[in-house]
């Protein structure tokens with residue numbers, strides 16, 4: 001099926017890679033608010049060349065680019081991608097310039113090639129292959145491409161909340177994915193939520209000589225005592241009601257994760273640990289990985305940390321904490337519980353700054369669209385490893401009520417997303433286009 005389309009994909013591979021390279025040359029770093037309009041315009045252009053109708057939706061942040069093609073088919077396939085990338089720092093660790101993509105030994109290196117410009121480019125090129133070969137699409141197509149994924153999709157709700165009709169579809173493909181450490185393709189059916197805060201304490205109008213520590217309060221100590229009250233040594237979160245309402249993993253999900261090989265021993269070496277938290281192993285380790293919320297200190301700051309000694313009593317202390325949320329938890333609720341917890345423990349002086357928050361979302365593992373993806377993957381790559389959720393976070397909750405989403409893509413275990421020397425395997429890029437053709441075909445038969 002669709003031989004002319006797949007032949008076009010293979011014969012035009014160099015051209016599709018050139019398009020990806022051009023997109024990656026735009027340093028669309030959302031954190032620095034750079035290059036976003038240029039990248040949005042290029043994505044719109046790529047959509048037009050793929051035969052889609054397009055619209056650029058301004059938000060108070062970066063624009064959302066949408067594309068669609070209604071062929072009057074029974075099923076509609078939606079894609080969610082983003083045209084922004086992570087900053088490329090530290091530049092000196094790159095073997096080739098991050099914004100000048102380079103092919104070496106079958107891999108393409110550059111910021112964004114894996115996360116997520118490679119997927120954006122290959123998905124659009126696949127549709128272009130249908131158009132160029134005059135092949136009728138058997139499903140309707142929709143694309144939502146935003147420009148702030150890497151900074152928490154802050155303004156995406158401005159678009160999604162007003163356009164629920166557009167984001168309604170029979171199935172959707174989320175932005176990331178690829179081959180795991182064992183080389184097998186993996187699909188992710190969900191994403192955890194997040195609640196990201198800064199806790200700050202300010203107890204003095206300025207830093208003072210540390211000899212005053214016998215008569216003046218210490219912001220650093222206050223912060224540490226407050227943090228100490230949040231979690232015990234077994235990493236159990238002590239905020240009252242923190243675990244209330246959590247939906248546990250279903251039986252089918254627990255069965256599915258039993259099949260996943262987490263390479264426990266290998267990663268112990270990678271991380272330099274003797275054992276995992278609380279001695280977790282096997283199924284319990286997996287259940288914690290996929291099904292547990294977290295309370296993690298990302299960074300701590302106070303006083304002097306330079307060379308040698310400097311005896312100072314710092315006026316301020318702060319730390320950043322991310323809570324990964326699982327289904328049944330809501331960031332606003334955790335925010336209230338955290339405030340109440342701090343107040344009740346005497347830490348009314350600890351200020352909470354709320355940066356980012358959204359709930360978790362998942363597509364049920366037995367949804368027919370998951371089977372469509374499995375069958376399509378089987379035709380191109382073979383067996384598919386299914387993760388009920390990713391341990392990471394993303395704004396899936398904005399879509400999930402309107403479209404079941406599955407995350408598959410052209411990355412792999414060595415892709416180094418968010419790090420220097422980000423890369424993809426060209427062969428995965430090519431085969432991922434074939435897989436999109438197979439998804440379209442399988443979806444039309446559903």
Ligand SMILES: [Zn+2]
Nearest residue numbers: 115150417418
């Ligand atoms: Zn990313």
